[in-house]
Amino acid sequence: MELIDGKKIADTIKAEIAAEVEKMVGEGKKRPHLAAVLVGHDGGSETYVAHKVKACEQCGFKSTLIRFEDDVTEQQLLDTIDSLNADADIDGFIVQLPLPKHISEQKIIEAIDYRKDVDGFHPINVGRMSIGLPCFLSATPAGIIELLRRYNVPTKGANCVVLGRSNIVGKPVASLMMQKAIPGDATVTVCHSHTNNIKEICRNADIIIAALGQPGFVTDDMVKEGATVIDVGTTRVPSTLTKSGWKLRGDVDFDNVAPKCAFITPVPGGVGPMTIVSLMRNTLLAAQHTVY
Amino acid sequence: MELIDGKKIADTIKAEIAAEVEKMVGEGKKRPHLAAVLVGHDGGSETYVAHKVKACEQCGFKSTLIRFEDDVTEQQLLDTIDSLNADADIDGFIVQLPLPKHISEQKIIEAIDYRKDVDGFHPINVGRMSIGLPCFLSATPAGIIELLRRYNVPTKGANCVVLGRSNIVGKPVASLMMQKAIPGDATVTVCHSHTNNIKEICRNADIIIAALGQPGFVTDDMVKEGATVIDVGTTRVPSTLTKSGWKLRGDVDFDNVAPKCAFITPVPGGVGPMTIVSLMRNTLLAAQHTVY
Numbered sequence: 001m002e003l004i005d006g007k008k009i010a011d012t013i014k015a016e017i018a019a020e021v022e023k024m025v026g027e028g029k030k031r032p033h034l035a036a037v038l039v040g041h042d043g044g045s046e047t048y049v050a051h052k053v054k055a056c057e058q059c060g061f062k063s064t065l066i067r068f069e070d071d072v073t074e075q076q077l078l079d080t081i082d083s084l085n086a087d088a089d090i091d092g093f094i095v096q097l098p099l100p101k102h103i104s105e106q107k108i109i110e111a112i113d114y115r116k117d118v119d120g121f122h123p124i125n126v127g128r129m130s131i132g133l134p135c136f137l138s139a140t141p142a143g144i145i146e147l148l149r150r151y152n153v154p155t156k157g158a159n160c161v162v163l164g165r166s167n168i169v170g171k172p173v174a175s176l177m178m179q180k181a182i183p184g185d186a187t188v189t190v191c192h193s194h195t196n197n198i199k200e201i202c203r204n205a206d207i208i209i210a211a212l213g214q215p216g217f218v219t220d221d222m223v224k225e226g227a228t229v230i231d232v233g234t235t236r237v238p239s240t241l242t243k244s245g246w247k248l249r250g251d252v253d254f255d256n257v258a259p260k261c262a263f264i265t266p267v268p269g270g271v272g273p274m275t276i277v278s279l280m281r282n283t284l285l286a287a288q289h290t291v292y
Numbered sequence: 293m294e295l296i297d298g299k300k301i302a303d304t305i306k307a308e309i310a311a312e313v314e315k316m317v318g319e320g321k322k323r324p325h326l327a328a329v330l331v332g333h334d335g336g337s338e339t340y341v342a343h344k345v346k347a348c349e350q351c352g353f354k355s356t357l358i359r360f361e362d363d364v365t366e367q368q369l370l371d372t373i374d375s376l377n378a379d380a381d382i383d384g385f386i387v388q389l390p391l392p393k394h395i396s397e398q399k400i401i402e403a404i405d406y407r408k409d410v411d412g413f414h415p416i417n418v419g420r421m422s423i424g425l426p427c428f429l430s431a432t433p434a435g436i437i438e439l440l441r442r443y444n445v446p447t448k449g450a451n452c453v454v455l456g457r458s459n460i461v462g463k464p465v466a467s468l469m470m471q472k473a474i475p476g477d478a479t480v481t482v483c484h485s486h487t488n489n490i491k492e493i494c495r496n497a498d499i500i501i502a503a504l505g506q507p508g509f510v511t512d513d514m515v516k517e518g519a520t521v522i523d524v525g526t527t528r529v530p531s532t533l534t535k536s537g538w539k540l541r542g543d544v545d546f547d548n549v550a551p552k553c554a555f556i557t558p559v560p561g562g563v564g565p566m567t568i569v570s571l572m573r574n575t576l577l578a579a580q581h582t583v584y
Binding site: 106122123124125126127128130131132133156157159165167171174175178180185186187188189190191192194195196197201 | 398414415416417418419420422423424425448449451457459463464466467470472477478479480481482483484486487488489493
């Protein structure tokens with residue numbers, strides 16, 4: 001069993017990006033600039049955005065954080081997006097989700113200029129990814145693909161089972177895994193809450209990508225010997241062992257599943273750090289105008 | 293075994309659309325207007341476009357056919373698309389594929405205003421379909437879904453195997469079958485040229501959607517008793533029995549597979565007529581501005 005060290009890979013890629021940024025700056029080009037819009041004080045969102053700002057520093061990016069209270073109106077947010085779209089110094093920006101219920105997330109996502117949509121959530125980027133055209137890949141799926149690439153996990157012709165059909169993980173990672181590409185070229189099955197024989201389907205999988213948000217869902221009786229397991233779950237569960245009173249738990253029963261695996265990602269330290277790195281990579285590509 | 297009569301369903305839907313058009317016209321609204329751009333004289337393309345023009349008549353639509361010879365330049369086509377985008381009388385239009393090699397099909401597709409893209413090939417429509425937002429659904433996948441709906445084929449929790457991962461059939465129909473919708477909510481597996489155990493995977497399928505373009509690929513040993521088989525293949529094979537010298541063959545060995553099926557589509561007369569009807573439906577929706 002080999003542990004996929006997302007933290008280590010993420011650090012390596014951030015160093016690669018930082019080197020490229022210094023080269024750009026040395027050539028007289030401007031530093032890539034990522035802006036993040038944060039609404040309210042949700043603990044998870046605060047943490048994610050803080051990590052993103054820190055990653056910008058590590059990559060040598062300029063970053064801007066724009067904060068609003070929970071009572072911001074949809075129109076105020078749309079106006080902010082308009083200014084960010086028009087601001088030539090901003091290469092890319094994100095609006096941290098989830099948003100308060102009185103704001104339409106889809107309306108916000110579609111207001112972002114797709115050429116600055118470094119989260120890859122705009123329908124144009126989603127569509128181009130499905131067709132196999134250059135685009136900003138959604139961050140978590142792109143991070144998963146990069147882990148498979150860097151660990152040389154065989155994917156061509158592999159049976160890949162994706163657990164979950166969310167718009168931000170399940171569907172796009174399924175789409176990437178079935179593309180004519182390496183990593184890719186896998187036979188992909190997407191399972192979800194209405195799947196009847198999920199254990200049996202998983203037992204036939206060479207690669208399981210678990211993105212259900214159900215702690216410990218994937219148990220050892222669902223995993224065949226030598227499989228690769230990618231755990232996208234990050235559910236906060238109460239814990240007496242941490243200062244915060246909670247810890248992150250993945251969708252995989254790691255202790256019992258890991259011994260059967262060829263490769264497995266831990267939670268935390270697996271997919272999570274890669275998600276932020278994908279965002280950094282998209283921002284670099286936006287600054288270099290290599291996608292659009 | 294019940295034969296899915298695509299021709300009959302298509303005629304029913306065309307009559308439904310025609311009734312709706314007469315109601316619109318009675319209310320003083322304009323007739324829906326579909327334009328088609330045809331380049332060269334490929335036999336298949338000529339036939340498809342002729343069928344589309346005829347379907348427009350049956351639905352009470354106005355139709356316009358714009359023809360170019362094989363030597364048309366990409367710029368001439370792009371200029372034509374610009375005029376069609378700007379023409380307020382045209383509700384939707386298509387550029388019949390394939391195009392000559394000196395023209396980028398993707399560039400042509402992306403030049404079409406997505407609000408007039410009744411073929412549903414523009415990345416915005418592809419992306420919105422994947423996310424589950426209102427859009428112009430790609431015609432063949434939409435036709436397949438409509439057949440499953442009208443024949444009440446159970447899809448929720450069904451194991452659905454899609455053979456082929458093309459941008460115009462395999463990927464979008466997989467996307468639709470996994471959506472939270474009826475028809476939909478299926479467990480979807482996408483197989484292709486690199487799939488190793490395709491026979492075994494098919495034998496576990498409740499629904500097989502074959503879109504490989506390989507005549508007779510699906511044989512009776514790949515189909516379980518009571519399965520539903522949708523045949524999207526339309527390969528022209530030589531025939532001494534027809535005046536044209538060829539006939540259409542599907543991806544399914546119909547004679548041997550049909551007896552095992554709960555439902556099966558024939559070729560021709562199955563999915564084919566539904567594809568054109570989906571285009572008519574998209575044109576009606578465009579004229580009514582119900583999507584955008």
